[in-house]
Amino acid sequence: MSATAPGSAYAPTERTIPSRGRKRATYDRALVHAILDEGYVCHLGFVRDGAPVVLPTLYARVGERLYVHGSTGSRPLRAAGGPDGGSGDGLPVCLTVTHLDGLVLARSAFHHSVNYRSVVVHGTAREVTGPAERAAALDALVDQAVPGRSADTRPPSARELAATAVVALDLAEVSAKVRTGGPNDEPEDLGLPHWSGVLPVRRTFGPLVPADDLAPDVAVPDYLAAF
Template sequence: MSKPAPVETPTAEHQAERTEYARTPRTTPTRYKDRATWERARIHAILDTAWVCHLGFVADGAPVVLPTIFARVDDRLYLHGSTGSRPLRTASGAAGLPVCVTVTHVDGLVLTKSAFNHSVNFRSVVAHGIAEQVTDPDELAVALDALVDHAVPGRSGDVRRANPKELAKTAVIRLVLDEVSAKTRDDGADDDPEDQDLPFWSGVVPMATTYGAPVPHPGTTRELPDYLHDFQPGERKADV
């Protein structure tokens, strides 16, 4: 498999040497700063166990936020789209497209004795930068394989690859992970001292994503592939 074409800044070597991303005003929260982290391993783990991101940008002077699928390869985030979509048309220009990409996991509902203190346990990532369309054929092939394997590891080697007509309708934009941070909450109910004796239930309702048994499409004669046996999201990519 060919490797993606080099990106000028930041270099892959520079990123590999860093255990944390640089802190900037845009990646430093104004509230609950203790919940933030810039650790690369932690940020990558949150990204790698999510399926959908939200891509924010400005179009015609107005904010737009679109859900889309994505995949991470090293310090690159690849986002899938159509060649006719607004973000792809803008990202193909020389200046690229300023974007904000977010990913969020909800891990629990936090119920407290007061309505005000209700919350959720979560893991989230926010990344800022300039998105550019991937035009190099070798990098595009890597990106498209990564998008398929992000959902089901090993799947890209077990399907028909895209033909020229399909490739002409498909576009991918790249965001180099440089200005990025994560924020998490993993705690119990935070009741105020004066509420402790109130006769209401408080606690956490855990939440998790699971898979059902694969259902073959009518006419499928092949047995279930090994990579789909006992397929669970927690097993595909370990969190940190």
């Protein structure tokens, strides 16, 4: 099922409407993009030999498409239509990205929770084989981690390209869920002598650590100043 016009929202489907916490679900396209663009690692779920498998891996968003990093020797890549005998029909997958924003501490153990932002994408993944799209996808994967880095590196060699695969997944069947705010304590618990509130969780970067063999005249690039 395709999404609505760019700039609006994704169309809800049976798979993207949660059975619990529906008020936290959103299909806002800009919010989905923002959550995806802030992350580094996704979890890719699929079925292999009749059993569920979930793999953590790198990803990048380019417009309404996600690119997921993989190895040409991996079984998911072959199932997605790779050169080792895949059917070319693609691989049904579920991809998730989550940011933890806070630990919510309630007066009761039952009402402890977390503040978070998450995205779930359902669809059929395919291996990217076209040279131009593949090159652009690999650059996007590098720039997802550090914007501007792909232009400041040696391009991959033929041998490296042969060992690297990229899976594409279109953003069509998509939903996000967000929890914010404090604990939802029961009225009868408000007088209990237990601290209640939120412990915020934030991502921080440490100081740069140059490689041991880095030449002393190699300057730190400007794009790392943001870190």
